[in-house]
Amino acid sequence: MNTIWKYQFDLLMYDRWRGQTAEVDTAVMASDLTKPVLDALSESDAPLLSSDAFPSDPSATVKAALDRLESRDMVKYEAINTEVLTLTAEGEEIAANGSHEAKVFAVVVAAMDGLKITELPGIVGKDNAKVGQGNAFKRGWIKKDNDLLRATTDSIVDETQQHLLTVQKTKTLADNKAMQDLKRRKLIVLSKEITYKFSKGPKYARELVKEETDLTPEMIASGSWKTAHFKPYNFNAKGAPTTAGTLHPLNKVRQEFRNIFFEMGFEEMPTNRFVETGFWNFDALFVPQQHPARDLQDTFYISDPLKADGPREDDPNDPHLPKSLKSDKPLDYQQYWDNVKEVHQDGKFGSIGYRYPWNADESLRLVLRTHTTSISTYMLHKLAANPRPVRYFSIDRVFRNEAVDATHLAEFHQIEGVIADFGLTLGGLIGFMEVFFAKMGIHQLRFKPAYNPYTEPSMEIFGYHEGLGKWVEIGNSGMFRPEMLEAMGLPKNMRVYGWGLSLERPTMIKYGVSNIRELLGHKVDLNFIETNPAVRLEKD
Numbered sequence: 001m002n003t004i005w006k007y008q009f010d011l012l013m014y015d016r017w018r019g020q021t022a023e024v025d026t027a028v029m030a031s032d033l034t035k036p037v038l039d040a041l042s043e044s045d046a047p048l049l050s051s052d053a054f055p056s057d058p059s060a061t062v063k064a065a066l067d068r069l070e071s072r073d074m075v076k077y078e079a080i081n082t083e084v085l086t087l088t089a090e091g092e093e094i095a096a097n098g099s100h101e102a103k104v105f106a107v108v109v110a111a112m113d114g115l116k117i118t119e120l121p122g123i124v125g126k127d128n129a130k131v132g133q134g135n136a137f138k139r140g141w142i143k144k145d146n147d148l149l150r151a152t153t154d155s156i157v158d159e160t161q162q163h164l165l166t167v168q169k170t171k172t173l174a175d176n177k178a179m180q181d182l183k184r185r186k187l188i189v190l191s192k193e194i195t196y197k198f199s200k201g202p203k204y205a206r207e208l209v210k211e212e213t214d215l216t217p218e219m220i221a222s223g224s225w226k227t228a229h230f231k232p233y234n235f236n237a238k239g240a241p242t243t244a245g246t247l248h249p250l251n252k253v254r255q256e257f258r259n260i261f262f263e264m265g266f267e268e269m270p271t272n273r274f275v276e277t278g279f280w281n282f283d284a285l286f287v288p289q290q291h292p293a294r295d296l297q298d299t300f301y302i303s304d305p306l307k308a309d310g311p312r313e314d315d316p317n318d319p320h321l322p323k324s325l326k327s328d329k330p331l332d333y334q335q336y337w338d339n340v341k342e343v344h345q346d347g348k349f350g351s352i353g354y355r356y357p358w359n360a361d362e363s364l365r366l367v368l369r370t371h372t373t374s375i376s377t378y379m380l381h382k383l384a385a386n387p388r389p390v391r392y393f394s395i396d397r398v399f400r401n402e403a404v405d406a407t408h409l410a411e412f413h414q415i416e417g418v419i420a421d422f423g424l425t426l427g428g429l430i431g432f433m434e435v436f437f438a439k440m441g442i443h444q445l446r447f448k449p450a451y452n453p454y455t456e457p458s459m460e461i462f463g464y465h466e467g468l469g470k471w472v473e474i475g476n477s478g479m480f481r482p483e484m485l486e487a488m489g490l491p492k493n494m495r496v497y498g499w500g501l502s503l504e505r506p507t508m509i510k511y512g513v514s515n516i517r518e519l520l521g522h523k524v525d526l527n528f529i530e531t532n533p534a535v536r537l538e539k540d
């Protein structure tokens with residue numbers, strides 16, 4: 001008989017079952033207790049099963065078997081919760097060998113001429129001597145005679161042992177005072193026991209017949225379906241999880257931002273070009289050709305082809321262009337190119353320029369765009385054909401030659417907005433930022449003067465993050481310079497706000513991701529992507 005069976009065996013409790021269960025196939029799993037239950041019912045109408053028979057496999061297993069049988073109407077059962085007394089290890093010892101005081105008495109009564117007090121620990125042990133001597137005095141079994149102990153009676157009844165034996169047998173003790181005493185002495189403890197009382201259900205049978213879950217072609221061909229037992233459908237069961245595509249967290253947060261922009265009257269710019277010329281990425285933005293951002297250390301350059309064509313109209317009928325840009329007026333790209341060159345090299349439009357020899361080849365080098373402001377620039381130039389107030393945004397990928405670490409990747413996503421109008425002021429930009437970021441749940445902003453070659457004034461935006469409890473940098477902004485806007489041909493009194501922020505930062509904060517490589521790239525855990533719900537930006 002193996003250990004597994006031993007549990008089932010103990011469980012059945014009644015002696016008369018022993019012979020019977022021992023013959024049952026011992027390969028049955030411990031968790032399958034349905035058979036012993038059915039067998040027990042063939043012998044008795046309402047047997048009991050006690051969970052304390054499963055020291056390592058508590059009542060869950062018993063209950064599982066009964067639930068299984070009950071769901072098939074084969075048994076009915078009820079669980080009875082009772083409190084029972086059990087012996088501690090020390091209690092067991094005393095039940096077997098007698099109490100401390102009885103041991104002390106036995107030694108003292110055996111010494112006809114009295115026993116020296118100092119000898120007692122050596123004979124019965126230190127613990128027995130200490131506790132036992134005290135109790136034996138209290139019970140009046142022994143007395144002190146100078147330095148000797150003498151018995152006062154010939155025989156005693158060891159009540160402690162008697163009580164423990166009662167508890168061992170019946171799991172209860174009627175004498176409440178004695179019970180409290182044993183508990184206080186830590187010889188017994190109160191514990192819970194669940195007993196299951198079960199009886200035959202309407203579909204009781206000795207064997208648990210295998211239930212078929214599916215009608216198969218083989219069953220039809222062989223005719224075995226006629227006698228098969230089919231498992232009833234469980235309409236409450238959860239279906240198997242279906243596999244389906246899921247949006248990446250960045251896409252979900254991106255969608256939240258798109259909604260904010262659309263709600264505020266913005267049109268989306270087409271950002272479907274990762275490769276730009278130096279012209280659109282830098283020169284048109286009044287970024288001087290010696291600017292450190294244009295270094296190889298900061299920007300990825302394309303080696304083939306080495307050189308691009310000059311700036312030109314892409315596709316005037318691109319369906320993705322903002323509707324507000326529809327215009328039949330042709331734009332003069334040569335004029336624009338010349339203006340950009342002049343404003344850098346010699347100064348124009350009231351600006352003294354940078355005054356360095358501007359290099360056309362530098363402007364025609366191809367780069368992986370370092371910001372989506374290159375797109376905004378292309379759009380603003382198109383706006384010059386028919387200048388009017390507009391609001392544009394984009395959210396797309398940009399590339400920077402950065403050392404990759406926990407918070408930086410060489411490519412990330414930029415959220416960018418521009419607002420063009422007449423009579424715009426810096427106060428208006430600050431006011432707009434407050435409305436825009438409030439929609440993301442950021443209600444306290446701070447602005448810090450900053451520098452961008454293409455905006456003046458420029459401001460870094462900091463927001464107080466309630467969840468993190470600190471100020472975090474959330475964006476960069478400014479009013480585009482006249483050197484940039486007038487070179488495009490936009491009217492002198494037109495002002496344009498611009499701002500940008502990364503999509504990754506708010507996404508990491510929302511999803512509690514501290515390492516950007518867990519969000520993007522080969523280390524991403526697909527389970528994380530699939531199981532994360534959409535986030536709402538308002539919540540922290």
Ligand SMILES: N[C@@H](Cc1ccccc1)C(=O)O
Nearest residue numbers: 371373476477478498499500
């Ligand atoms: N291009 C800036 C963002 C910005 C856009 C427009 C105006 C001002 C700032 C950046 O990379 O951070």
